[in-house]
Amino acid sequence: MKKVIEGSQAVAEAVRLARVNIISAYPITPQTHIVERLSDFCSDGSLDARFLKVESEHSALAALIGAASSGVRTFTATSSQGLALMHELLHWTSGARLPIVMAEVNRALGPGWNIWTDQTDSLAQRDTGWIQLYCEDGQETLDTTIQAFLLAEMVNLPVMVVLDAFFLSHTYEPVDIPEQEAVDRFLPPFTPRFQLDTNNPCAFGSLVTPDSYMEMRHSIAEGMEAALDLLPEIEDRFAGIFDRRWAAIEPVECDDAEIILVTSGTVTSTCRELISDLRKRGEKVGLLKIKLFRPFPVEAIRRILAPAKKVAVIDRNFSFGASGIFAQEIRAALCNCPGHPPVFGFIAGLGGRDVTKDVLEGIYRQTDQSDRPEREDIWIGLKEVHDAAERS
């Protein structure tokens, strides 16, 4: 049934439909609507789950680690500083191979204190062993969240479903909310491959010597690779039931494109319009939307981008002292392809600043008019500012 709902509600509906057993979360703007809605579901009985109130995000994830170890389906949601506070336990979750699903609402890190969208919070956790899926709209968010449970449980790795603050989390759109029966067909009850069992007591996560540690890390790496292979299977299965399909990456008009813009999140939708306009004017331009950031679909990306003349990556994030993070990853993916196109890295929309079609067109023009990028990071729309520290 189609309903006009927020991105946050789309997440909550998906969690309800996934029949999650344990939710533990600590509220933080702009994630709050997700957990508020879930807490309503728990109290009105539409979701038969325990909602654990905790005193911090660190505890929220710690509680889920315990719950997931006992073999139940678990969910949390957070944002920005909250995710940063979870950092230690993000590593623990993947190391312990627990299929916890999290909704991560991209929000800028402070100071300066800022509640608007910015991808640096989730991208800074790229090495924690979590699968990361960046969503573009409400429908994709709902569908991806349902799929996330299946993916996580198949590879025994945690999944982060990432959505932009406000542009997605607080924006109302028509979203098709599937029937419970259909979701049940897609997502069977969780059958853990290991769990705490009082009849067969054991301890997880104990001391591991240099003799075995590497093998354990490699096993996680293999799990990540498996996720890359399994995601298309999950998409097929999903499309078979719901007649909708998403993908790890989505090329738009890329076949003959000379310049390809690379985006993630809600900027993608704006970019789709630009591409359509430019194509009408005969410009050979394409768009590559990246949804799956971890594991990074290197092969698929190479296939799309390597033939282009130029690549322009739009990053709503920044790694200080380096460049935009998607740009780094794209460069790394291409560097071993002989004669690969130059990669322009654009920084735009940090801290929730709007990335309009004009901004994107400017990026396209700048890419078109330059042979090679002058810098690894090109900041878009910077204003002249005065040093505030020395104000008397």
Add this chain to the structure above:
Amino acid sequence: MDKKTEATQKVSLFIPRSYLTTEGNKTGSWRFLRPRYEEKTAPCSVSCPAAEDIGMIQMLTTQGSFKDAWETILRENPFPGVCGRVCFHPCEGVCNRAEFDEAVAIHVIERFLANTAHRNAFTPEVERLAPKKQNIAVIGAGPGGLSAAYFLALLGYKVDVFEGAGEPGGVLRWGIPSYRLPLAILKEEIRRIEEIGVRIQTGKPLVHRDLDTLGKEYNALFLACGHGRSMALGIPGEELEGVQDGLSFLRGIREGRMSKFSGRVAVIGGGNAAIDVARSIIRLGGKALIIYRRRRQDMPAFGEEIEMALDEGVELRELRAPVSIRKAGGNLALEVRSMKIVGTDTDGRAHIEPEEGKPEEIKISHLVAAIGERAEEPWYEPPDEGTGVLHLSHCVMAHKPGGTLVYGGDLTNGIKSVAHAVASGKEAALALDSFFTEGIESVQPRLAACRAGAGPALSMEIYTQGPRSDRSTHVVTYDEINADYFQFDPRVKQPRLLREERSRTFGEVSLKISANLAIRETERCFNCGLCNQCDNCYLFCPDLAVKKDSEALGRHIDYDYCKGCGICAVECPRNALILEEEDYEEGH
């Protein structure tokens, strides 16, 4: 589903998993500090002359175990109903809770428990020792004598009490007015003393030589004859009609001989007797004027009593001393001289001298002199020195070849209070028991060993090696309480008769409180040094080293796994745990 299972089986899953129990890792070997359950002594129980186990009484009340709480009082004091009403509750003055918000209303709870026992006709179950062969005569059935008889009977002795008056009770019967102590309460508590085998013979005034006769019949005598006679003012006119002494006045009321008053009655004195007289005069329709030669803050009467008296309309003239009384028409004229303060006496009270100038004359209808009391007979008084004379904290023991005589009650106590009289009777009983069982040399060491904290109050339960004797004598201070576990809560207000009603009746001023209020009040108690099974240690121990069991405190520490982190001791709200350095031998 099949597909999912199939796919899942392909995914590598290599994780650390151990089937070894961690019990093999005896983390107790890391310990250099050792926590230990050690109950300690609450300051209230130390300042109570009767050494009542107040922290425990409050805890039992909180748990709704009113009978157990009442019996806990009875272990140390046969007069909960009396003391819940007339005691000046020094316990509340040292209550650690006062540093947090307000002291626990201990006396209100004592009164509540006595009332509850009365209403439910509880039969106390207080431990009594096996009968012993000695018999003891107690002379004087006041609170001191009756307490001695009570504790001696609990210790297994045969006790006879000889009382000169027609009814037992002493000052409780004849001195304290019924608005403070209803007769029924006193009678019931005396009846309970009789029920454990004490024989009280009333209407048997003794003369000095009777001591010799009794000395032959009994193995020991306890003499607590109290202050039976008021001191004279020693001024002209004292013999006039309309002038009487405080003790006779109060006795007259208790005997039902007192008629209505009208006009102004002067009350000379500043002790509790003077206050009782003045408040009684108000109830009899008169106007009471207390004349005191020093200031209000120097009065020996208990502050709360003075406050109530003034509230009821008693007037107070400070720094006035009576000079003479004369007839003036149908009334009396009292001449008083102003006094001035010149320095401070050794006891901290003002040192006074008469002022120059003409005395002031006050018209009065009657005068009651309550400036102090003394023993009725010189032989009631204990000897000062001499061979075999042992000065104990609340008694004087005269041990001679001809017989053993212990003096107690008001005549041996610095502070004349019912609780001190109880203390004196208890000390006499314990001293005699030590003497009979282990000889005269054992008296002082055995008394020293049963004091609450550093003393001087003595505990019967500690003396008889009850559970309380396991506690440390360390007196808990406020700093040692983890106040984070308590919330501010105002002290219960003792409900009282309206002032208007008080002036018309000898009915009891203090009213009862409900069980709900009592429990709420006792919940305020820190139970300093006592374990109330709050389970903080159990919940906080990171090593699960606090084990529940059926021992007294319901728990013990498993030292195989206790790392000595000390969290249990810090999180114990009441200081019932102690943290000590491990005494590892060299090379351990």
